[in-house]
Amino acid sequence: MMAGENGQRGEGDLLIGEERALRAHPLRAAVLRELHARPFVSIETPRRVLHVAFLLDGAGAQKDREALTRLCQARGVPAPAAGARHHYVAFGGASLRWESHAEFCTYTWDLPSTPLLPGTLPFQPNASTLAGPFAEVMQPGPLLVAVDLHLLPDTSEDFMLDRVFDPASLARADVNDGLAEIATDFRADPSGYVRVLVRDRGLSSESAGALVQRLLEIETYRTLALLGLPEAQRLAPAIARIEARLNEAAAAMTRTAGLSDNHRLLDELVALAAELEADSAGSLFRFGASRAYMEIVELRLATIREVPLPGWPTWQQFLNRRIAPAMRTCISVEERQDKIARKLANAADLLRTRVNVELEQQNRDLLTSMNERTRMQLRLQRTVEGLSVAAISYYVVSLIHYLLKGMYEAGVQHKLGLHLDAGLASAALVPVVVLAVWGVVRHIRNAHGDEE
Incomplete structure (x- = not known):
């Protein structure tokens, strides 16, 4: 089976030999890429990471992609591919990771940092001072998440966490089998960022990058969950x-x-x-x-x-x-x-x-009322039929009487050799006429479907 009608191999096709290939499902390449869509980025300690997330609507997603494209073009770095959901670029010593999701997008700036001097506090300078790169990105929607993460090597010095975090809300734990310590109070600092401190006790650059990304995702998704x-x-x-x-x-x-x-x-x-x-x-x-x-x-x-x-x-x-x-x-x-x-x-x-x-x-x-009215109409109809038979018979007999009487007066009966009395003849025809009229009326009623 050839890969296509023109013999060219498409993305996701399985090559067999030099000229033959098994034609892949149209979504195979996309499914394979999804497994590697958001790889962990290696991070060297010390490091400062600023992470923001914006809520998006349909128009905001398109504007966000266009703004990122303009930023990349202005800096002379590759722009995101059409339809891409994530993008990673380096700007000198810093780097930017952009991700687009169903209802929000994230920008993560990875900035170089220096080890703390004795007696100094982490998160210096303030995140607002370091957030200059964000000014180049047009805000695509309402800001929902802002995180200032400081990755530092662990030392025996007191970090004076009570001066950095609110002790009433401070949460601390050892992670990655004791290779790091994490701390945060989940509160916004004066610059509007939630501070996260990570003390490195021997993490590799890959492990540090994976830990930082997971901590940023925890803060992002816990905020979205609370919506x-x-x-x-x-x-x-x-x-x-x-x-x-x-x-x-x-x-x-x-x-x-x-x-x-x-x-x-x-x-x-x-x-x-x-x-x-x-x-x-x-x-x-x-x-x-x-x-x-x-x-x-x-x-x-x-x-x-x-x-x-x-x-x-x-x-x-x-x-x-x-x-x-x-x-x-x-x-x-x-x-x-x-x-x-x-x-x-x-x-x-x-x-x-x-x-x-x-x-x-x-x-x-x-229906009961209609049936009762129908029965009454039927009785009335029968009464009318009886009266109509009598009336029609009366008129028919009268016509016959007048006919016989006229024939007698005109001498027609004498000429025909008939000597009938008009009154007697009319009286004799009454039963015949009544039966004939009744039969005609009954035939008409039967013709209209009344079997009574």
Whole structure:
């Protein structure tokens, strides 16, 4: 089998021999590339990493890609390929890693740093002073995540963490089997960045790069996961109101008896169901995304293998204590939406059944009334038929009487040798005429499908 009609081998085709190839699935190359889409970048200690994430809409994603392309062209470095979801470029001693996701994009600047002098604090100078490169990038959407990560070699000196972090929120742990220590308070500093300190105790450059990327992903995805909480708090009052009105409607269903009342309740339940469905559809993506982001956070926390330090919570312990209630709130709101939707559907079905039964009863009463009117019309028809037979017979006999009388006066009977009395002859024809008229009327009635 040739690779294609023109004999050229496409990307993803499996070459067999010099001129033959097995034709690959159209998505094979993309699937293979995805495994290597976001490789870990080696980092040498010491290092300063600034990481930001912006929320995007459809137009923002395109503007973000165009701004990055202009930045790369201005710096004389390769621009991202069409359709690329990630890009890595070096600017002298610094480097930029750009990633585009479903609803956000990230920029990560890897900047050189120097070892701390005795008595000095980490995160100096401030991130706002080092964030000059970001000024060249047009902000594509609202800023959601900003992280200032400082990777330093571990020394015996006191870093005076209480002067760098808030002791009430400080989370510390040994990671990577004791080869590093991580610390953060998950709070924004005066420049708006969340500070993360990593103390290197023997990490290789590859391990350091992998650890830094995982820590940045933990901070990014835990922030994105919490976006579901404001949505849940916004929906909670409306859900409570709908639930209370549903309970009132269910109680009213036991007291209503008229069709109009049931119709009114049914209309109200349908309106409540429509309102709930609109809110549920709007929050479906947000709650689903929050669950997915939280799963990524849990996977990253498991990967770095935290070991608790005496007197301090680990990152996982701190996040579980703070984020778990928020995620349970989101899950609770989503479950309440689903349960109330089912209850509204059940109540509406019961009301529809009651309305249908009442409509069937009305239809039955209507049909009974129509049958009664039909019977009355049939009796009236029979009465009219009897009267019509009598009337028609009277007119027919009268015509015969006048005919015989006229024939007698004109002498026609004498000429024909007949001597009939007009009155007697008319009287004798009455039964015949009545039977004949009745037969004609019956034939007409039978012709119209009346078998009576």
